[in-house]
Amino acid sequence: MKNILKFIVVLTLISFIIPSFKVLGVTTGYITKITSFKTLANEAGTNVLLSLDPGDKISILSSVVVSTNTSVCVSGYYQVSFYWENYNQKTYTGYVCADNVQVNIDVNKYAEEFTINKIPQIYWEKLTLLKDLHPNWIFKGYETNLDWNAAISAESNFGMSAVQSSNPIYLSLDQGSYDVATNTYNQLPEGGGWYYANKQTVAYYMDPRNFLTEKEIFMFENLGYNAAYQTLEVVQNILKNTALYNYANIFIEAATYNGNNISPVSLAASARQEVVTGDGTLSNSANGNGKIDGISYYNVYNIGAASSCESAIACGINYASGYIQTLKLTTYSRPWTTIEAAIKGGAEFKAQAYINKGQNTIYFKKYNVTSNKTYSNQYMTNVAAAVSEGVISYNGYSKISGLLDNALEFTIPVYNNMPTSAASLPTAIDQEALDKAKEEANSSSSKTISEIIIGGGYTYNTNYITNIGIGSKASLIISNLTNSGATVNISTTNSNGTYNLSGDSKVGTGDIITITSGNTTESFRIVIKGDADGDGSVNAVDYVKVRNYIMGSSSLNGSYKLASDVNNDGSINAVDYVNIKNYIMGNASVLK
DSSP states (O other): OOOBOOOOOOGGGOOOEEEEEEOTTOOEEEEOSOEEEESSSSOOGGGEEEEEOTTOEEEEOOSEEEEESOSSSTTOEEEEEEEETTTTOEEEEEEEEGGGEEOOOOTTTTHHHHHHTTOOGGGHHHHHHHHHHOTTOEEEEEEEEEEHHHHHHHHTSTTSOEEEOOOGGGBOOSBTTEETTTTEEOOOTTOTTEEEBOHHHHHHHHOGGGGOSTTGGGGGBOOSOOTTTSOHHHHHHHHTTSTTGGGHHHHHHHTTGGGOOOOHHHHHHHHHHHHBOTTSOBOTTTSSOOEETTEEOOOTTOTTOOTTSSSHHHHHHHHHHTEETTEEOOGGGOOOOSHHHHHHHHHHHHHHHTGGGTOOSHHHHHSOOSSSSTTOSOSOOBTTHHHHHHHHHHHHHHTSTTGGGSOOEEEEEEEETOOSSOOOOOSSOOHHHHHHHHHHHHHHTTOOHHHHHHHTTOEEOSSEEEOOOTTOBHHHHHHHHHTTSOEEEEEEEETTEEEEEOTTOBOOTTOEEEEEETTEEEEEEEOOTTOSSSSSOOSHHHHHHHHHHHHTSSOOOHHHHHHHOTTOSSSOOHHHHHHHHHHHTTOGGGGO
16 A cells, blocks of 8 residues: 655745656556655655555656756656555556656566466566566466456355445445345444445455555465564564554464464464554454453454354454354364463464465465365455555565565466456446346345245255255355345354355355345255264264264254254154265265
8 A cells, every 4th residue: 555645735845857858659657666656856855645666557648757957866757647546546647756667577587487486477567577676586376277257256245255435336236235225235244334345346356466566465475484584573563553562472472383384474464454443452352351251352363253243253252262152162272361372372273274274375365266165264354355464564574674685475366267457446336236236126025035945946944944965065055045036145153163155165054044035034054964063065974973863872953953864754763874874885866
């Protein structure tokens, strides 16, 4: 992000300027070092409008370079325009020193290295600038093997991505996000001005080409621990002027706690993003006000504070306590009754749940386009979280002389069928999407939830929805039910907390489907026959659970008990576990 400085024009400070030389035919340039964007072509500090970063793209408006008789800007000034897309979508016109502008980029300069590292040519231009600026930096491409449009659609599903803005041009018009009858957008349960984002907004923040600048590239930084440059001083810089500053050394310890291998810089950046308020104090997630039975719990990374919760902070505090439904869990060193415990235990969770599984960048934690649980297991819904946390990390590094000269590694996702130009933020409401929303609302308002479920091919009773196949994906169920005219959300709860399921995520017994039609909302537990443990599969674990229940050595309740009655005769007996065994042995027909 740029820093707005000031906009003062003082004519008495204008220095002597004369036309010097021309650059013919140049319309586009890139900033090569942090430089001032000025209202006048002179060195007066009072005419600075904003600051531009290496990699920022500018349009050169005049072929005339205005020179000064000063050594501060040897080559003189270009008159340029700059479109500040990811801040306020305004275009600024002014002057920048030509010393800090590159107009001709040799995109083949690092062709061999980029090719070996699987970097596609559409990324080469900006990465060449960064490589020139930081020769030791390493850029690697991660081939997702996902279609770009399909990925955008998956990450735009209801419940997946939110934006902190009430501006309707950024907001989703999908059912559940937008109320056609009242022409209002539904704020997320936790409030704070958060709404679900539309596809074009998601596409902008998912497109790597929009963030290949010196600061924003850190959303792709490899989050493994490197003691050479992820130092205490860097962490202290990130936490400066916050209530977490005195815990900087704990973040360093957390990097290797219980076998972790995770960047303490990323941990500090995440904590600052999640629980530090505007005045540097801590939110109720981490200030001791989050209590259960009078005991204070702390959650500095907001783990488990899912947007699907009625109170995200309450869910996070519940997670910190270790209570998940009726279970008392001690994984990740819970309960977290101190900030130190929350820092270290949360780091353990992040390492095991994300970093060790290939989600080893901030980008992959927000947009999981890796091969592990694609489109699920995502740490945050904030559509801009990856870039903002990345900038926090950069700011910590940049304040220490020489640290940015280290061999930092960045892993950048690569998609199939990406458009030639980078995605841009929307500038107006999508009229076609609005018309579609109205049409779907008219359709759903005339259907009961019973009709919607049956129309989707499923059966149900008061509390449970059945006839869902083994291994069913969330996207299929959501599609079947929304095609019948409804808003659908699927959530799951496990040792990692409560989160929404979408895309290729596999649903299991016990997961919750929430269906909204018109002004009516109902929730149902999923029952998948044979899936007695709720993992969405039928295997030896389920067989043992059913057998132990029959033998009286364990219990089954609710949806898990219904799933164990595979032949629907109202009881769980030898017939059921034999059917499960036969299914495991290859006779799939017994559980249809």
